[in-house]
Amino acid sequence: MMHLKNISVGNPKTMAQFQLTKRSGVIWLFSEDGQNWYEEQKNFATDTLKIAYDKNGVIVNISKDVSTINPSGLSVVELPNITANRRADIYGGWVF
16 A cells, blocks of 8 residues: 655656746656656555545545646555445544
């Protein structure tokens, strides 16, 4: 299961990324350990829940489709799509 922590905006790290930024204004997002958000999305399973939470652990987004999450300033974790995990919501009362 994937877990990308403290995702934030960062500078392009390759010439191709730099060119995309220059040409199309792409904003690059990286986890605290340097993983590229856009490249890592393919490593999330299609049958799991993806939960985004803030620095206090409060859940702010839940989705089955990782590409729908804008994780800037958040962490994203992948959890099994089971009843207990589906009970979580994004109204501020659930903490990861």
